[in-house]
Amino acid sequence: MAVIGIIDYGMGNLHSVKNALDFLEIDNFISSDKEKLAASDALILPGVGAFPDAMESLHRDGLVDFIREQTKTKKLLGICLGMQLLLEKSYEVRECEGLGLISGEVIRITAPGLKIPHMGWNDLRFPRETPLTAGLSEGDFVYFVHSFRAELACEDDLAAYTEYGERIPAIIGSGNVWGAQFHPEKSERVGLQILRNFGGMIE
Amino acid sequence: MLAKRIIPCLDVKDGRVVKGVNFVNLRDAGDPVEIAKFYNTQGADELVFLDITASSDRRKTIVDVVERTAREVFMPLTVGGGIRTVEDFREILLAGADKVSVNSSAILDPTLISRAADRFGSQCVVVAMDAKRREDGSFTVYINGGRKDMNIDAIEWAIEAERLGAGELLVTSMDTDGTKSGFDIELTKKITEAVSIPVIASGGGGALPHFKDVFELADADAALAASLFHYRELTVGEVKEYLAENGVSVRLTR
Numbered sequence: 001m002a003v004i005g006i007i008d009y010g011m012g013n014l015h016s017v018k019n020a021l022d023f024l025e026i027d028n029f030i031s032s033d034k035e036k037l038a039a040s041d042a043l044i045l046p047g048v049g050a051f052p053d054a055m056e057s058l059h060r061d062g063l064v065d066f067i068r069e070q071t072k073t074k075k076l077l078g079i080c081l082g083m084q085l086l087l088e089k090s091y092e093v094r095e096c097e098g099l100g101l102i103s104g105e106v107i108r109i110t111a112p113g114l115k116i117p118h119m120g121w122n123d124l125r126f127p128r129e130t131p132l133t134a135g136l137s138e139g140d141f142v143y144f145v146h147s148f149r150a151e152l153a154c155e156d157d158l159a160a161y162t163e164y165g166e167r168i169p170a171i172i173g174s175g176n177v178w179g180a181q182f183h184p185e186k187s188e189r190v191g192l193q194i195l196r197n198f199g200g201m202i203e
Numbered sequence: 204m205l206a207k208r209i210i211p212c213l214d215v216k217d218g219r220v221v222k223g224v225n226f227v228n229l230r231d232a233g234d235p236v237e238i239a240k241f242y243n244t245q246g247a248d249e250l251v252f253l254d255i256t257a258s259s260d261r262r263k264t265i266v267d268v269v270e271r272t273a274r275e276v277f278m279p280l281t282v283g284g285g286i287r288t289v290e291d292f293r294e295i296l297l298a299g300a301d302k303v304s305v306n307s308s309a310i311l312d313p314t315l316i317s318r319a320a321d322r323f324g325s326q327c328v329v330v331a332m333d334a335k336r337r338e339d340g341s342f343t344v345y346i347n348g349g350r351k352d353m354n355i356d357a358i359e360w361a362i363e364a365e366r367l368g369a370g371e372l373l374v375t376s377m378d379t380d381g382t383k384s385g386f387d388i389e390l391t392k393k394i395t396e397a398v399s400i401p402v403i404a405s406g407g408g409g410a411l412p413h414f415k416d417v418f419e420l421a422d423a424d425a426a427l428a429a430s431l432f433h434y435r436e437l438t439v440g441e442v443k444e445y446l447a448e449n450g451v452s453v454r455l456t457r
Contacts, residue, residue, distance in 0.1 A: 015299055019274050049324055114205075115399055117326060117370070120424065121206040121248055121454040141206060141454040143279060145326045164205060186301060188243065188277050189456065 002202045003027040005040030007067070009057045012048035017079065020185040024192060026199040034066050042074055042202040043067070047081030051090040051106060051148070054081055055098065064099065071101055071176050077132075077198050083172065083179025084148060092148050101177045103153035109146070111165025117147040122162040122182075124170055124190075130159040132178055132197050133171060142170065142180075142187040149181065206454040207418045207446065208248035208425035209439050210403060211432040213238055215284075216255045218264045220433070239272045242432065245439035246456040247278065251304070251373075251427060254284030255348075261285055266298040273299025283331055283373075292319045296327060304329035304373055307346035310353055310360070313367055320368025329403075330364040331373040332357060333380075334390055342390055349377050357390065358397050365398045372398065373427065375405040383409025383431070391421035403427050411437065411445040418451050 004021060006014050006028055014030050021028040028044075031037055045067070047054050058064050067076065078086045087098045090106035098106070109118055121141040126133055144162070150169040152158055159178075160171035171194075172179045178198070184191030213220045213235055220235050239250055250272070254265040262285075269282055282295045283304030292303045309315050309330050320328045333349050334342040334357035342357035361372055374394050376387030384407055391404040401424035404417045408428040417423045431437055443453045 013296065013299070013301070015297065016273065016277075016301070019299060020277055023274065023277070048326070115401060115424070118205070119326065119371070119401055120208055123204065123206075123454075186277055186279050192277060 001027055002041040002199070003029065004042045004044055004199070004202070005037040006030045006044045006046065007037060007063065008032040009054070009061050009063055011054050011057055012046045012081065014046055016183075016185045017044055017046050020192060020195055021199075024196050024199065026195070032061055034062065037066070038070065040074075042198070043070060043076045044198075045076060045078040045082035045085060047079065047085065049081060051081065051084060051092040051098070052094060052096040054085055055096055058085070058099075067099055068101065073176075075176050075198070075202050076101075076178065078177075078179035079185070080146060080181065080183055083181050084150065086172075086177060086179050087150055090148065102150075102157055102172055102179065104157070105151045106148050107151050109149050109164065109166070109168065114165045117145055118164045118168065119145045122164060122168075124160045124162055126160050127155075127158055130171070130173075131201050132173070132194060133159055134197050135193050136160075136190060140190045142182040142184065142190050144168075144170075144182045146181060150179075204452045206248065206452050207423070208403075209246075209414070209442055209453070210249045210251055210425050210427040211242045211247050211439060212251040212253055212405070212427050212429040213433075214253050214255055214429060215265060215268055218256075218268055221255070235268045236271045236275060238433075239276045242439060243276050243278065246443050246454070247439045248425070248454060249279040249281060250276070251281045251283065254282065256285075262291065262294060266294055269295065269298040269300050281329055283329070287315070289315070289318050289322055292323060292327075296323060302327045302329045302371070304331045306331040306333070309364065310344060310346050310355065313363065316364060316367040316369055320370070325368045325370035328369050329371045329373055330369040331375065332360060332364075333375045333377050335377040336390075342393070345377060358393050361394045361398050365400050369400060371401045371403065373403045373405060376407060379407025380405070381430075382407055385409065385413040386417035386421065386423070386426065388416060388421045391417060391423050395422040395424075401425065409436075411442060414442050414446055415449050415451060418446070
């Protein structure tokens with residue numbers, strides 16, 4: 001049976017992701033060990049915090065090149081900050097290079113008159129069908145907490161978006177590399193469906 | 204569109220859910236995990252656990268409750284009650300909570316807000332306050348479960364809490380709490396106008412129109428209630444259906 005490695009690089013609540021996968025009976029483990037992670041069938045990159053700190057941690061643990069190499073043959077799902085790290089660069093705190101697995105940048109949300117961070121349940125729209133969003137419906141709600149958003153270079157990488165003063169990419173990716181701006185592990189039925197779909201994509 | 208949130212609060216003592224009426228006369232009620240699951244099926248958007256355990260091993264008890272809940276309920280969980288240190292934050296967050304709320308301890312040492320925000324991020328720091336009207340119409344902040352008047356202006360404290368790094372405010376009106384006469388619109392509105400972080404209104408929700416009012420008249424981002432939901436006078440589902448029918452954006456589950 002397929003097993004998912006949750007990448008531990010010292011950023012964010014990994015246990016919430018583990019709890020959700022355990023609940024779905026998807027085999028998984030948390031590790032920072034490259035050998036162990038290399039033996040998994042797919043990876044999840046979680047993350048809460050600031051972009052430069054996260055990249056620094058990934059560099060420190062030698063995970064930047066590792067993740068780039070792994071995704072040539074393996075599915076990866078980035079969650080929240082973990083999704084943003086997949087892009088080429090971010091302007092959070094300072095200009096900082098990301099993993100560059102998806103073309104685009106991470107920029108501050110500009111939502112005139114609206115509160116920042118964008119926090120709470122917001123509904124999804126789907127410009128295209130993807131294996132990760134199978135079984136979801138227009139208007140399904142998921143839980144967001146973020147102040148920065150993806151600015152995709154290629155519209156084809158957009159799998160779902162929400163509206164918050166402007167269009168906010170919610171699920172991005174193609175091929176092996178996927179990301180969710182919201183927290184599927186905190187989004188009840190809809191979020192669990194996405195994680196279940198991800199589990200299904202690696203079998 | 205971002206949904207207005209309905210948040211049931213579970214008052215937890217020694218690992219069991221109770222609800223105080225005006226901070227006294229606690230009634231036993233049940234297993235927090237079962238109640239959390241029940242609220243989840245009702246469509247609750249988040250859950251708040253307020254730990255009112257007095258004993259010295261309180262942390263262990265609430266950590267256990269959060270760990271068990273987080274294994275079965277996949278929505279944001281907030282824990283408050285007796286959190287005094289950054290280490291307390293760490294323990295509660297590691298147990299599976301997403302946010303920690305601080306009340307008295309933040310008033311007594313406001314640097315707790317900035318220290319916790321620096322370490323874990325503002326998104327997990329909720330500053331809770333119990334506010335009460337003064338004779339001149341302003342609002343003062345009480346601590347220790349509404350026992351001690353700190354003579355601090357509630358609006359100024361809200362602004363200061365935001366400046367220090369609070370990610371959200373949980374504002375309880377001591378004047379309306381337990382009355383079921385409606386949320387404190389004036390207090391809530393003053394605070395939502397003063398800060399740009401989300402505000403959870405608490406205290407006084409007793410009927411369906413109260414929820415519509417606090418969202419439309421006071422611009423609250425979320426409304427919290429404990430006994431109303433606990434004794435099933437209204438269900439979370441009923442409140443959300445009513446709000447949806449009345450044009451308030453809520454997350455309806457199916």
